[in-house]
Amino acid sequence: MKMTLAILTLLSTSAWANLHLAPPDFVSKSGRSVFVDFKTAQYDVTYDLENKITTVRSTIVFEAEKTGKPIFDLVPNPKNVTLDGVATRVVALDFPDKISKARLVDTFVDPGEHVLKMENTFKANVRYHDNNTFNVSSAFWIRDLKERMFLEQYVPSNLEFDQYQMTINAKFVGVKKIDQEFFTNGVVTKNSPTSWTIVYPDYFTASSLYYHTTRQGSLRRMDYNYLSVNGREIPVTVYTPWYLATSDFKKYSEEIFAELEADYGPWGHPSFVAYGTLPGTGGMEHSGATQTSLGAFDHEMLHSYFAKGVMPSNGNSGWIDEAIASWRDRGYLRLPTVSFGGSDIGGQSVYKRNTDDRSYALGAAFMAYLDYRLQNIGGLKAFLRGYFAAYNHMVITEQHFKNNLEFFSGMDLTHEFDTYIWGTNTPDAEGLSKQSHHHAPMTEAQLKSIL
Numbered sequence: 001m002k003m004t005l006a007i008l009t010l011l012s013t014s015a016w017a018n019l020h021l022a023p024p025d026f027v028s029k030s031g032r033s034v035f036v037d038f039k040t041a042q043y044d045v046t047y048d049l050e051n052k053i054t055t056v057r058s059t060i061v062f063e064a065e066k067t068g069k070p071i072f073d074l075v076p077n078p079k080n081v082t083l084d085g086v087a088t089r090v091v092a093l094d095f096p097d098k099i100s101k102a103r104l105v106d107t108f109v110d111p112g113e114h115v116l117k118m119e120n121t122f123k124a125n126v127r128y129h130d131n132n133t134f135n136v137s138s139a140f141w142i143r144d145l146k147e148r149m150f151l152e153q154y155v156p157s158n159l160e161f162d163q164y165q166m167t168i169n170a171k172f173v174g175v176k177k178i179d180q181e182f183f184t185n186g187v188v189t190k191n192s193p194t195s196w197t198i199v200y201p202d203y204f205t206a207s208s209l210y211y212h213t214t215r216q217g218s219l220r221r222m223d224y225n226y227l228s229v230n231g232r233e234i235p236v237t238v239y240t241p242w243y244l245a246t247s248d249f250k251k252y253s254e255e256i257f258a259e260l261e262a263d264y265g266p267w268g269h270p271s272f273v274a275y276g277t278l279p280g281t282g283g284m285e286h287s288g289a290t291q292t293s294l295g296a297f298d299h300e301m302l303h304s305y306f307a308k309g310v311m312p313s314n315g316n317s318g319w320i321d322e323a324i325a326s327w328r329d330r331g332y333l334r335l336p337t338v339s340f341g342g343s344d345i346g347g348q349s350v351y352k353r354n355t356d357d358r359s360y361a362l363g364a365a366f367m368a369y370l371d372y373r374l375q376n377i378g379g380l381k382a383f384l385r386g387y388f389a390a391y392n393h394m395v396i397t398e399q400h401f402k403n404n405l406e407f408f409s410g411m412d413l414t415h416e417f418d419t420y421i422w423g424t425n426t427p428d429a430e431g432l433s434k435q436s437h438h439h440a441p442m443t444e445a446q447l448k449s450i451l
């Protein structure tokens with residue numbers, strides 16, 4: 001099975017040229033609007049401690065395949081925008097049928113490589129402390145059940161289909177030196193008493209990166225290595241507020257590592273960083289990183305295999321990883337029927353960017369049924385293990401997931417997907433989805449409180 005999946009990998013196009021995964025280009029009121037392929041993004045983030053203002057200067061190198069105005073996203077308003085060294089402006093962009101919003105560079109580009117620069121300020125999840133010490137807490141927390149809650153909350157980003165190398169240069173001005181600590185899933189270098197650089201892997205998307213900086217020593221921290229099943233020492237960092245024990249997270253992480261590696265193979269990331277937060281709340285997954293309560297820790301670690309290992313290309317494919325994680329949460333049930341009549345959790349607009357929140361309950365029920373269908377060939381877990389091995393660090397669509405499932409099983413699953421994923425919502429599907437996820441997502445105030 002690994003061999004057949006490996007052959008499919010060879011047939012796919014070059015690794016991070018992901019424009020074929022973008023939604024279709026379209027004509028907006030500003031003219032022909034085209035999705036582009038980000039190559040690199042450099043974010044120079046300046047924390048001004050005197051004026052308590054956070055500014056980002058961004059330099060994005062991208063490639064256009066067709067002539068048109070380039071689409072990207074940034075929630076705060078950009079200023080001082082240049083394209084290939086020439087001043088231009090950025091306008092608001094509505095997606096077809098007003099499914100979502102983004103931004104458009106108001107200049108037509110020809111196919112080829114271009115350089116986009118701009119500035120913005122952001123206030124989301126940043127706090128300046130000035131009581132005893134001048135320090136800053138800042139985090140790029142993300143959410144996936146609401147739209148426009150990935151990196152675009154803070155810095156100019158592409159949509160989730162794209163993978164590109166990101167660098168953050170964090171600088172603190174207004175002080176001669178500052179004791180900041182960084183928790184990230186990139187490589188951190190201290191350049192001076194007030195500046196740091198974090199370089200992230202080139203396979204990251206707008207929902208992969210983990211970035212949290214706070215006053216040195218203000219959070220409990222424990223670093224250790226986990227010996228992976230393949231013999232690799234995985235550097236792990238768990239950190240918590242003073243009222244939680246890092247040792248609880250360490251102990252639990254070791255249990256979950258062992259379980260997940262036994263089921264799906266060696267951990268697929270260079271390291272693992274986990275911020276243990278408010279009991280009773282949910283968490284959010286990043287690539288080899290999470291911010292989570294102890295209760296949702298296992299669910300979020302599973303997402304380092306499916307969601308941030310094998311990564312969804314858009315809102316429609318977001319159900320897959322929540323389905324797998326919830327199927328595991330519910331004890332990997334194997335059921336001969338699907339417990340609802342039909343739904344469209346993966347069959348909505350191609351421009352939709354967030355995951356349908358019915359994906360937990362309905363997706364888990366669908367996975368339980370697939371596991372039943374695949375029981376004679378090792379069940380769904382056997383497929384997922386191979387799928388992860390072949391497509392870790394790659395962006396996939398739900399069609400890709402279906403094609404590979406069919407290839408693995410030799411079954412035609414068209415009717416099943418057309419009914420339960422791309423179909424019509426039935427009343428029992430609504431009823432089932434009410435029992436949805438057991439960990440409530442954090443509120444904005446809670447996200448700010450854990451900075």
Ligand SMILES: [Zn+2]
Nearest residue numbers: 299303322325
């Ligand atoms: Zn989840």
